Amino acid sequence: MAATNQLIESWLTLQCSMLAGAVRATVVRAGTEGTYDAVAGWPNKGAVTPELANVASSAIGKQQCTVNRFDAERATGGREGDIVTCPLSRDGQPFGIVAVELPAGTDAQRNACAKALQWGGAWLELLLRAQSGTAENHLLTVVDMVATSLEHATFQESASAVVAELARRTECERVTVGYVRRGNARIDAVSRSASADNRTALLRTIAAAMDEAIDQDTTLLFPRAAAAHVQVVAAHERLSTGYGSGSVCSIPISVDGRLVGAVTLEHREADHFDATKVALCEAVIALVGPILTGKRDAERWVGPRLLDSSRGQLAKLTGPRHARFKLGTAMTIGVALFLGLATGEYRVSADATLESMVQRAVTAPFDGYVDDSSVRPGDLVKADEVLCRLEDRDLKLEEFKWSSEAAKLQKESREAMAADEYARVRILQAQLDQASAQLDLVREQLARTLVTAPVDGMIVKGDLTQSLGAPVERGDVLFEVAPLDDYRVMLAVDERDVGALVTGLAGQLALAGLPDKPMPIVVQRITPISTVEDGKNYFAVQAKLLSDRTQLLRPGMQGVGKIYIGRRKLAWIWTHDMLDWLRLWRWNWAG
Numbered sequence: 001m002a003a004t005n006q007l008i009e010s011w012l013t014l015q016c017s018m019l020a021g022a023v024r025a026t027v028v029r030a031g032t033e034g035t036y037d038a039v040a041g042w043p044n045k046g047a048v049t050p051e052l053a054n055v056a057s058s059a060i061g062k063q064q065c066t067v068n069r070f071d072a073e074r075a076t077g078g079r080e081g082d083i084v085t086c087p088l089s090r091d092g093q094p095f096g097i098v099a100v101e102l103p104a105g106t107d108a109q110r111n112a113c114a115k116a117l118q119w120g121g122a123w124l125e126l127l128l129r130a131q132s133g134t135a136e137n138h139l140l141t142v143v144d145m146v147a148t149s150l151e152h153a154t155f156q157e158s159a160s161a162v163v164a165e166l167a168r169r170t171e172c173e174r175v176t177v178g179y180v181r182r183g184n185a186r187i188d189a190v191s192r193s194a195s196a197d198n199r200t201a202l203l204r205t206i207a208a209a210m211d212e213a214i215d216q217d218t219t220l221l222f223p224r225a226a227a228a229h230v231q232v233v234a235a236h237e238r239l240s241t242g243y244g245s246g247s248v249c250s251i252p253i254s255v256d257g258r259l260v261g262a263v264t265l266e267h268r269e270a271d272h273f274d275a276t277k278v279a280l281c282e283a284v285i286a287l288v289g290p291i292l293t294g295k296r297d298a299e300r301w302v303g304p305r306l307l308d309s310s311r312g313q314l315a316k317l318t319g320p321r322h323a324r325f326k327l328g329t330a331m332t333i334g335v336a337l338f339l340g341l342a343t344g345e346y347r348v349s350a351d352a353t354l355e356s357m358v359q360r361a362v363t364a365p366f367d368g369y370v371d372d373s374s375v376r377p378g379d380l381v382k383a384d385e386v387l388c389r390l391e392d393r394d395l396k397l398e399e400f401k402w403s404s405e406a407a408k409l410q411k412e413s414r415e416a417m418a419a420d421e422y423a424r425v426r427i428l429q430a431q432l433d434q435a436s437a438q439l440d441l442v443r444e445q446l447a448r449t450l451v452t453a454p455v456d457g458m459i460v461k462g463d464l465t466q467s468l469g470a471p472v473e474r475g476d477v478l479f480e481v482a483p484l485d486d487y488r489v490m491l492a493v494d495e496r497d498v499g500a501l502v503t504g505l506a507g508q509l510a511l512a513g514l515p516d517k518p519m520p521i522v523v524q525r526i527t528p529i530s531t532v533e534d535g536k537n538y539f540a541v542q543a544k545l546l547s548d549r550t551q552l553l554r555p556g557m558q559g560v561g562k563i564y565i566g567r568r569k570l571a572w573i574w575t576h577d578m579l580d581w582l583r584l585w586r587w588n589w590a591g
Contacts (some may be wrong), residue, residue: 007128014146018286023081024041028096028098039096065086065087081102086098088125089125122283132588144165145284155299163175163191185210211251217259219251221236236248246272247269253292255290338572344568349397349561356555357489364476366445369390376465380458396446406435456484462480484553487553495537501565504522507563508521511557517549523543
């Protein structure tokens with residue numbers, strides 16, 4: 001019993017190493033009094049989770065492989081993926097169950113795993129059935145064949161070494177391996193031959209025998225066994241009778257549920273391939289086939305690999321099963337057709353800033369000093385409302401000076417007129433006119449010390465409350481007042497989109513402060529001046545605001561503007577930016 005368990009454990013270790021992604025596995029046998037005993041575990045018995053053991057125990061007695069799908073919400077006991085179980089038999093009687101836990105995958109992957117376990121089960125039955133050293137020799141044969149396929153770097157070297165070693169181990173006259181190309185098998189390696197010329201009649205006949213095994217997805221043997229099912233072996237018969245092969249056996253190579261090739265073995269004796277040898281060859285090819293296929297695919301060009309992948313996907317669409325894949329493909333095609341045929345409104349989006357159509361500047365009327373100010377940016381003002389006051393002390397002194405001078409000259413003019421000094425009267429009158437003009441100028445400046453708003457609006461610039469007593473020069477801008485009844489919208493349009501804009505196009509503006517109340521705008525002017533921001537080039541586009549809700553608006557409000565260009569295909573709307581980038585990139589590198 002200990003030797004049997006050790007053999008089962010070795011078999012499980014090798015089996016799991018051939019299953020990509022295997023997490024853990026166990027072999028369970030039915031014991032006495034209704035108990036179940038785990039006789040082997042991988043990577044060790046301690047790694048077997050309670051849920052894996054329970055699933056394996058519940059599958060005992062079933063006649064076919066089962067898949068227990070992983071449910072993340074109800075998973076317990078350290079389970080991580082799907083559990084595939086396969087019954088094991090010995091001498092035609094149920095022997096136990098093997099359960100392997102793998103990451104959650106597709107139906108094709110689970111079916112391929114189940115098939116590999118079936119082949120492995122047949123191989124285990126062969127090992128258990130033998131009571132002599134034959135089983136150990138067969139196990140060594142399988143291990144040596146796997147090592148032979150792995151020790152060479154290239155596919156051709158590995159294939160040649162495998163067929164040569166397999167021919168030696170099975171005492172066959174000729175062993176060939178071939179893979180499907182363009183729907184038909186073509187020979188890649190022949191034992192005892194340095195090259196494989198597929199134009200020869202012999203290799204064409206062997207390829208036809210491989211096609212028979214691949215098309216029927218089963219191992220074909222000629223002469224057929226008496227209890228064999230109905231099978232087509234015409235090419236095998238031609239190979240046997242035409243080239244002196246007493247018996248011919250072809251075994252297909254399957255990888256992830258796909259039939260990719262076959263191996264044909266020939267022997268001069270008619271009864272050479274008994275059930276034991278066939279089972280051994282199937283076990284070898286089940287393990288070595290995926291290794292050779294992986295090396296072959298790694299060395300192929302991208303084009304053939306893409307073509308094979310496309311054929312595999314097409315086979316899923318046209319063949320049975322794969323309902324999810326077919327539904328997903330149908331939905332993808334439907335979405336692509338919708339995007340290619342349906343149209344939508346193409347809009348150019350840009351960041352927008354609200355500005356007054358005009359802004360009135362309030363300047364200093366003369367050189368002076370700020371005496372008082374009570375308004376700040378954001379305050380609403382009325383026309384002629386005082387914004388600030390300039391210091392008037394010097395002006396009042398100047399007014400008193402010229403007022404006194406005018407009174408003095410007027411008195412002297414009357415005295416000269418009384419004395420009939422007409423020449424002096426004319427001189428004094430001229431001086432009096434000059435003094436009066438200076439007095440009028442000073443009084444005008446005194447009136448301008450009160451700086452007032454030119455129109456109703458909002459102060460958008462200028463804060464003198466923090467600059468009392470500061471000097472100002474004539475012409476300095478003290479305030480900017482923006483009327484609140486007429487606005488324009490300045491759009492920062494990306495240079496990739498500005499070419500689609502023309503004056504007169506309509507759009508809408510959504511402000512950050514009023515996102516639920518979009519307002520109509522119309523493009524008025526496209527400026528030829530650009531600015532760079534965050535590594536991108538933007539053009540300023542001016543649009544007129546057509547909304548009558550100006551009482552809710554304030555200069556400086558920001559938002560997003562969208563200009564309607566016209567109707568375009570949805571596929572073009574969503575992909576034209578990327579296509580334009582690819583065209584520019586291609587032109588930059590290819591010219």
